[in-house]
Amino acid sequence: MRIIALIMGLLFTLPSLANWQLSNEKSQFNFVTTKKADATEIHKFTQLKGDISAKGEVKLKIDLTSVETNIPIRNERMQKFLFETDLFPQATFTTSIDHQTIEKLSAGETTQVDLTGEINLHGITQAISTRVQATKLAGNELLVTSLKPVIIQAKAFKLVAGVEKLKTLAILPSINHSVPVTFSLVFTQ
Helix, strand or coil, X not given: CHHHHHHHHHHHHHHHHCCEXXXXXXXXXXXXXXXXXXXXXXXXXXXXXXXXXXXXXXXXXXXXXXXXXXXXXXXXXXXXXXXXXXXXCEEEEEEECCXXXXXXXXXXXXXXXXXXXXXXXXXXXXXXXXXXXXXXXXXXXXXXXXXXXXXXXXXXXXXXXXXXXXXXXCCCCCECCEEEEEEEEEEEC
16 A cells, blocks of 8 residues: 555656746747947847756746847858857857746746846856746646846956957947847646
8 A cells, every 4th residue: 555655656756856848839938239429229049948856946048049039141140140050059048046946936926036047158158147937837847937137247258359359340340249148938748
């Protein structure tokens, strides 16, 4: 009888310990650029991969070749001159979260979590901190959204030369070197 109870207990707890996989179709990863001092535009990356392990290890991969600015030549120029995707095809973010924080949430319940992790972009790794909101959705889905933008500084990732090249190619007086990033990520279990 104890064996049956143990097996039943494992069957009911194993799904909660399973990995969460990022749903690319339901997720958004946006960044904002400003040129000519006050011309601001929102762009995005369309190809994302990621997961949250049973231990709470979080990995997010952003395919930099999937940059979408709604102007094809600008997409190509960002890939070639800014991100240098032939050398650095992706950016990554890694962090960890107390997996029990997620597992304790009921459908419709929300919590806020402070995250400190590492972003690797253009071959440079930097520590960043941010605050996110995690909401358990129906159907074993988890929505993680940024509560405030993460500011990426071009200088910190050796992207200044790429920004200046884009400025020259587009014949612009300026492109801001600070870029706010926001995200809305859906993970499924």
